[in-house]
Amino acid sequence: MKSLNKIKSAINKNVNGEVYLKEWHKSIILEGKVKSWDDFIKAGQIAANKGYKGVVNNMEVEGFKSPPIKAPSIKDGTLDGKKVDVLVIGGGVTGCSILRELSKWDISCLLVDKEEDVAMHASSRNDGMVHPGIEPKPGSNKARFNVEGNRLYTQIAKELDVPLNRTGSLVLFDKKILKAAFPIVDARRKKNGLDKIKLVSQSEIKKYEPYADDNVGGALFFPSTAITCPYKMTVAYGENAVMNGAEISLNTIVLSIHKEEDKIVYVETNRGKIFPKVVIDAAGCFADVIADMAGDKFFSIHPRKGEILILDKKKGRLLHSVLAKPSLTIVKGNTKGGGIVKTVDGNILVGPDAYEQPLREDFSTHMENINAIANKHFPILPGINKGDIITYFAGVRAATYEEDFIVEKSEYVENLVYAAGIQSPGFASAPAISREIERITIDVLSKMMKVKKKENFNPYRKGIPDLSLMNENDRSELIKKRPDYGVIVCRCEEISKGEIIDAINSPIPTRTIDGIKRRVRPGMGRCQGGFCMPQVLNIISKEKGIDPTKVTKKGEGSNILVSETKQSK
Amino acid sequence: MDNYDVVVLGGGPAGLAAALASNECGGKTLIIEREKLLGGILKQCIHDGFGLIRFKEKLSGPEYSGRYIDMVLEKDIDVETSTFVTEIKKQGEEFLITIVNSKYGVKKIKAKAIVLANGCRERTWRQVFIQGTRPAGIYTAGTAQYFVNMMGYLPFKKCVVLGSGDIGLIMARRLTLEGCTVEGVYEAKSTPSGLSRNIAQCLDDFSIPLHLSHTVTRVFGDDRLNAVEISKVDEKMIPIPGTEKIVECDGLVLSVGLIPENEIAESLNIKIDRKTKGPFVDQNLMTGLEGVFSCGNALHVNDLVDYVSESGEIAGENAAKYAKEHKDRKLIRMNADSKFLYAVPQYIDINSLNQKVIAYFRSRDIRDKMTVKLLYDGQVIFSRKYNKLKPPEMERITFDISKLNLKDNGEINIVMEG
Numbered sequence: 001m002k003s004l005n006k007i008k009s010a011i012n013k014n015v016n017g018e019v020y021l022k023e024w025h026k027s028i029i030l031e032g033k034v035k036s037w038d039d040f041i042k043a044g045q046i047a048a049n050k051g052y053k054g055v056v057n058n059m060e061v062e063g064f065k066s067p068p069i070k071a072p073s074i075k076d077g078t079l080d081g082k083k084v085d086v087l088v089i090g091g092g093v094t095g096c097s098i099l100r101e102l103s104k105w106d107i108s109c110l111l112v113d114k115e116e117d118v119a120m121h122a123s124s125r126n127d128g129m130v131h132p133g134i135e136p137k138p139g140s141n142k143a144r145f146n147v148e149g150n151r152l153y154t155q156i157a158k159e160l161d162v163p164l165n166r167t168g169s170l171v172l173f174d175k176k177i178l179k180a181a182f183p184i185v186d187a188r189r190k191k192n193g194l195d196k197i198k199l200v201s202q203s204e205i206k207k208y209e210p211y212a213d214d215n216v217g218g219a220l221f222f223p224s225t226a227i228t229c230p231y232k233m234t235v236a237y238g239e240n241a242v243m244n245g246a247e248i249s250l251n252t253i254v255l256s257i258h259k260e261e262d263k264i265v266y267v268e269t270n271r272g273k274i275f276p277k278v279v280i281d282a283a284g285c286f287a288d289v290i291a292d293m294a295g296d297k298f299f300s301i302h303p304r305k306g307e308i309l310i311l312d313k314k315k316g317r318l319l320h321s322v323l324a325k326p327s328l329t330i331v332k333g334n335t336k337g338g339g340i341v342k343t344v345d346g347n348i349l350v351g352p353d354a355y356e357q358p359l360r361e362d363f364s365t366h367m368e369n370i371n372a373i374a375n376k377h378f379p380i381l382p383g384i385n386k387g388d389i390i391t392y393f394a395g396v397r398a399a400t401y402e403e404d405f406i407v408e409k410s411e412y413v414e415n416l417v418y419a420a421g422i423q424s425p426g427f428a429s430a431p432a433i434s435r436e437i438e439r440i441t442i443d444v445l446s447k448m449m450k451v452k453k454k455e456n457f458n459p460y461r462k463g464i465p466d467l468s469l470m471n472e473n474d475r476s477e478l479i480k481k482r483p484d485y486g487v488i489v490c491r492c493e494e495i496s497k498g499e500i501i502d503a504i505n506s507p508i509p510t511r512t513i514d515g516i517k518r519r520v521r522p523g524m525g526r527c528q529g530g531f532c533m534p535q536v537l538n539i540i541s542k543e544k545g546i547d548p549t550k551v552t553k554k555g556e557g558s559n560i561l562v563s564e565t566k567q568s569k
Numbered sequence: 570m571d572n573y574d575v576v577v578l579g580g581g582p583a584g585l586a587a588a589l590a591s592n593e594c595g596g597k598t599l600i601i602e603r604e605k606l607l608g609g610i611l612k613q614c615i616h617d618g619f620g621l622i623r624f625k626e627k628l629s630g631p632e633y634s635g636r637y638i639d640m641v642l643e644k645d646i647d648v649e650t651s652t653f654v655t656e657i658k659k660q661g662e663e664f665l666i667t668i669v670n671s672k673y674g675v676k677k678i679k680a681k682a683i684v685l686a687n688g689c690r691e692r693t694w695r696q697v698f699i700q701g702t703r704p705a706g707i708y709t710a711g712t713a714q715y716f717v718n719m720m721g722y723l724p725f726k727k728c729v730v731l732g733s734g735d736i737g738l739i740m741a742r743r744l745t746l747e748g749c750t751v752e753g754v755y756e757a758k759s760t761p762s763g764l765s766r767n768i769a770q771c772l773d774d775f776s777i778p779l780h781l782s783h784t785v786t787r788v789f790g791d792d793r794l795n796a797v798e799i800s801k802v803d804e805k806m807i808p809i810p811g812t813e814k815i816v817e818c819d820g821l822v823l824s825v826g827l828i829p830e831n832e833i834a835e836s837l838n839i840k841i842d843r844k845t846k847g848p849f850v851d852q853n854l855m856t857g858l859e860g861v862f863s864c865g866n867a868l869h870v871n872d873l874v875d876y877v878s879e880s881g882e883i884a885g886e887n888a889a890k891y892a893k894e895h896k897d898r899k900l901i902r903m904n905a906d907s908k909f910l911y912a913v914p915q916y917i918d919i920n921s922l923n924q925k926v927i928a929y930f931r932s933r934d935i936r937d938k939m940t941v942k943l944l945y946d947g948q949v950i951f952s953r954k955y956n957k958l959k960p961p962e963m964e965r966i967t968f969d970i971s972k973l974n975l976k977d978n979g980e981i982n983i984v985m986e987g
Contacts, residue, residue: 064681070791108595126599234723236695291604302583314832314835361791363699363702363703363791364700364702365700365701366700367698367700367786370698370700387697388641388697389696390693390696391693391695392695393703449785467669468655472667472675473675475669475674475675476673476675477674478674479669479671480674481672483671484671485671486651486669486670486671486673486674487651487670487671488603491603491653494653494655526690527690527691527693528693529712530690530693530708530709530712531690531712533708533712534712534715534716534719534720538720543761544945548720548722549722552792553704553705553792554705554792555792556792557705557791557792557793558705558792558793559705559707559793560724561716561722561723561724562722562723562724562725562726563722563723563726564721564722564723565717565721565722565723565747565748566747
């Protein structure tokens with residue numbers, strides 16, 4: 001453990017501003033004021049991994065005031081006085097997978113999320129890659145849960161009926177780097193417990209990816225890399241939990257947490273007070289805010305943003321797995337390099353990049369980043385160009401200064417469990433993290449009540465049928481039973497009215513354009529919903545019995561229409 | 570399995586005209602339309618100005634398409650609406666078309682010839698690289714038009730229009746009439762993209778400002794759009810830093826170009842002209858794949874529906890003739906020089922009985938007092954003088970090749986001279 005004074009002088013030497021340190025609950029707290037966000041981050045990074053439990057960065061940044069958390073305006077008492085055994089805060093893949101694992105037990109579980117749908121933040125804003133687990137530092141939580149999560153996904157995808165392609169990934173290296181890289185990477189592979197990787201010679205590259213740029217020294221092939229759809233997976237986890245009796249309350253934000261002694265008694269939300277026996281913090285970018293509410297903030301989340309480009313399916317034929325060409329820093333394993341991914345739906349995704357910025361909910365994109373991503377990655381797949389980009393999006397990773405997952409019971413609050421700091425490779429790790437959280441939670445719960453497994457837990461969840469992938473006879477049969485399956489609404493993605501109605505009425509019902517898009521894809525294609533969006537709006541309006549002006553893109557305030565026209569009546 | 574001489578994909582103005590012409594030539598004809606009703610995009614074009622050439626009348630879109638729909642329904646032409654084509658395969662001399670609808674589920678249809686009349690789609694805001702958030706309130710002009718004209722709903726209170734394409738101009742007027750404030754129309758080019766008559770009737774008459782050499786570079790608002798950033802652009806249409814201004818609005822209408830829909834053509838490996846974004850065709854509008862014809866906005870984006878119908882007729886007639894009998898083509902190239910944006914057709918089949926060629930072209934720039942000439946083997950085979958040529962206005966010419974003695978190693982060059 002380094003002395004606080006030494007850390008303090010290291011920080012003050014490297015950042016502009018005045019920084020003070022103190023120790024609290026075995027963690028370092030940073031206070032004071034710095035000039036810029038870069039200084040803010042640098043200070044936190046210097047303080048990290050010096051033998052303390054965590055780094056809490058409470059500094060101010062000159063001229064910056066953190067905007068308030070976006071909150072639903074609804075206030076009602078629908079949850080007031082509700083008693084549950086477990087309350088999960090956060091409906092990303094982490095929270096939803098935890099909810100599902102807990103739904104195996106004969107206990108009452110409730111998940112709350114402040115957004116209109118599950119998977120609204122990082123879980124719908126990543127490339128869906130199930131990393132092999134080579135990047136995390138050996139011995140870290142990341143390494144453990146990533147490697148284990150990767151293995152578990154085959155079974156999970158089968159149970160939850162979500163497509164998963166175990167394509168492997170091909171990492172290209174320049175000649176000079178390859179020689180240096182292989183022994184380092186292979187040593188780390190052994191330490192992290194990965195399956196064997198393959199050294200691919202230059203002449204063999206085309207066998208793996210016929211359209212890749214093979215003007216390189218060679219490549220490493222990681223056979224365990226897989227690709228799935230992150231938001232479909234999150235929805236599927238949540239749906240299976242709901243099928244097994246768990247509850248999900250959306251548009252529900254945690255406002256405060258009330259403890260007696262060292263125990264949470266109730267959690268106050270905009271829908272009333274919830275009385276849980278155990279609380280699980282899976283709040284993504286706001287996990288430290290929840291910890292703070294519980295008087296247990298021993299870490300800070302700093303939002304690390306990334307942007308991803310989506311290319312037209314037309315170019316999908318140029319790739320069948322994951323392709324990347326890292327710089328030397330990636331070999332050392334500390335930066336996110338990004339790459340090119342073929343999604344399970346046939347698009348190509350390019351990116352992400354990674355940059356520090358202060359906003360936790362800013363999903364805006366920037367031309368300079370879009371151009372940089374294109375310039376960095378397009379050369380490794382020469383058949384793609386900027387004209388193939390159909391859209392782009394941004395996501396924010398919930399990074400801690402320790403750069404590792406926090407998967408543990410709180411040391412100071414008896415009934416609080418953390419699944420926090422879950423950034424990349426968080427999606428790949430979710431099946432393993434959720435099992436560990438299940439174990440911890442049941443352990444905590446067992447001290448308060450008798451806990452037993454459900455007799456009738458059903459691990460299988462059936463997804464909405466994708467008719468475009470069916471054989472003709474099955475498709476015809478299904479259309480005969482439900483003629484709506486024969487009405488194609490989205491021409492780019494070949495999505496029928498029946499599939500859209502299924503999404504509206506699914507176990508986690510949705511009534512937004514984006515919610516339907518994430519579940520069954522209308523609007524995901526090259527016309528970006530130009531033709532189908534009004535049709536989808538009409539279907540929602542009819543199915544839900546709501547006025548078209550009330551239909552939103554993604555929840556409160558994002559109404560598609562403003563009023564009727566003058567002559568419409 | 571149903572067998573047809575000609576299957577027309579798309580029941581808009583091009584497809585309707587193609588089906589009528591095919592039927593006229595004795596072809597057993599089927600129209601496949603993915604929407605519930607025939608008429609294509611004309612259904613929502615309730616403004617007038619359609620049919621000036623064809624009917625010598627000013628019709629609204631639904632009136633224009635209505636006339637064609639009536640004619641089609643009178644004839645022995647089969648129509649499948651709410652029907653989606655999932656696959657087309659060439660089988661020997663014929664085509665096997667797989668369709669999906671509620672009536673049949675999945676069904677196969679055989680055709681001797683196919684007419685692609687799929688129309689076009691609109692370029693999106695993401696394809697013109699507008700950065701920022703992804704709020705509600707950003708729609709293409711066609712989508713906005715659907716909301717207003719087909720559904721009776723207003724998508725904005727105050728909007729900005731990006732792009733001076735014809736639908737953008739029409740929508741600026743339409744939205745104004747419905748009580749929406751149109752703050753202005755912004756165009757990245759230094760000249761308008763739409764027809765002059767639309768600039769006058771849709772913007773000038775309603776005092777809507779047109780800002781040339783300006784574009785939208787960024788949008789703001791997490792849930793609903795609340796502002797856009799406008800930048801001046803240089804001659805290469807690159808935004809000039811420091812010229813940004815913020816315009817508060819809850820809507821952005823995009824009229825930034827149309828893209829011919831050729832996904833089916835591409836699935837058949839039909840070669841696409843990068844200039845027109847439609848297939849390469851000969852004077853019979855047959856594509857590079859024998860038996861497949863292209864017309865309307867799927868072939869190249871037209872500015873007048875009258876020409877869409879005309880190309881439909883050419884494609885339909887020749888598809889029916891092809892279905893009856895056909896001989897090998899002998900194609901020679903027809904090249905337009907760099908002063909043209911494009912010219913259609915790109916090939917002449919010198920073996921064809923059709924010796925009367927109808928060609929369409931657009932000038933790349935605005936030019937005064939030009940002569941357009943067709944040259945073959947150093948000889949001028951066609952010449953016409955134009956007072957003014959401009960990119961938004963497509964020109965049509967006809968010429969006869971019967972007396973030219975074209976040889977299969979020759980080529981026709983289209984040139985523009987001042």
